[in-house]
Amino acid sequence: MSKPVIACSMRIKNVAMWIGDSLSETSKLADHIVILDDGSTDNTPSICRKFPKVRYYRQFCSISDQVRDKNKLLKYTLALNPDWVLALDGDEVLEKKAASKILDEIAEIDPQNPQHTIFRLRLLYFWNDLNHYRNENSKWGQFWKDALWTTWGQNLNTLQFLPSGFAENHHCGRIPKGIVGNRKDIDVWVKHYGYVYFWQRKQKAEFYLRTEKKPSYLNLINGNAEKGMILEEWKERV
Structure with a gap:
C-alpha cells in the first residue's frame, strides 16, 4: 500500500511563541497543513x-465562533482528499517520535475495513516552565484526546461540527461528529504549552469568566x- x-x-x-516548533514537527508527518488564522x-x-x-x-470576524470556523477548516482539509486528518492547536508540539509511531499505527489499519477510525493521543500539560509537565492521576496529568481520524469508510458528507452549547461555541471538540468506528489510544505524546506560565493561565481564566460567566476557571x-x-x-x- 502506498503511503497514506x-x-x-x-x-x-x-x-507566535509556539507555532514554529509545532509546524516543524508536524511537517515531518503531514503532507498538508491547513491553517485557519482567526485574526x-x-x-x-x-x-x-x-x-x-x-x-x-486568514480571517477577521467580529464574532468568534469555533463551530463556524472548524466547519470551514474541515471543508478546506477534505478538499485535499486526505486519508487521515490530525487536529492540533497552535500551542501544541508533537514529540519527535510521533511521526514514525503514527505511521506504524496507520500501517496496521485495513483501508477497506478499518479496525480503528479514531486515534487518541496524550496531551502533556507543561507547567511553570518548558522542562516539566503534569504527570499525576488527574485531568491535567492524564489527558487523552481524540486527535487523529481517518476518512476510510466514512460518509464525508455527514461529518460536521455541531453547536457546543457554550458561549462562542467553545469546547466543540477537535474532530467532527459523525465518524463511525472504534477508538484507540496510541502511545504518542503532544506537548501542550497553552498553560505553561501563570500569566497564560490568568489570561485564560479571565477570558472564560468573561465569555462563559463560569467562575470554575478561576x-x-x-x-x-x-x-x-x-x-x-x-x-x-x-
Whole structure:
C-alpha cells in the first residue's frame, strides 16, 4: 500500500511563541497543513508562511465562533482528499517520535475495513516552565484526546461540527461528529504549552469568566488546579 495522505488542521490565533516548533514537527508527518488564522496580530502569519506544506487562510470576524470556523477548516482539509486528518492547536508540539509511531499505527489499519477510525493521543500539560509537565492521576496529568481520524469508510458528507452549547461555541471538540468506528489510544505524546506560565493561565481564566460567566476557571489561578500536582521532567523519547 502506498503511503497514506495525511493532513493536519489547525485553528489558531496569536501563537507566535509556539507555532514554529509545532509546524516543524508536524511537517515531518503531514503532507498538508491547513491553517485557519482567526485574526492574529502577532508574528504568527509570517511564521506560518515559511513552511511549504502550509495552506494558510486568514480571517477577521467580529464574532468568534469555533463551530463556524472548524466547519470551514474541515471543508478546506477534505478538499485535499486526505486519508487521515490530525487536529492540533497552535500551542501544541508533537514529540519527535510521533511521526514514525503514527505511521506504524496507520500501517496496521485495513483501508477497506478499518479496525480503528479514531486515534487518541496524550496531551502533556507543561507547567511553570518548558522542562516539566503534569504527570499525576488527574485531568491535567492524564489527558487523552481524540486527535487523529481517518476518512476510510466514512460518509464525508455527514461529518460536521455541531453547536457546543457554550458561549462562542467553545469546547466543540477537535474532530467532527459523525465518524463511525472504534477508538484507540496510541502511545504518542503532544506537548501542550497553552498553560505553561501563570500569566497564560490568568489570561485564560479571565477570558472564560468573561465569555462563559463560569467562575470554575478561576481554579487555574487560585491554586486548586495544582492540588496533588506531580511535575515530571521532560525528556524526548526515542
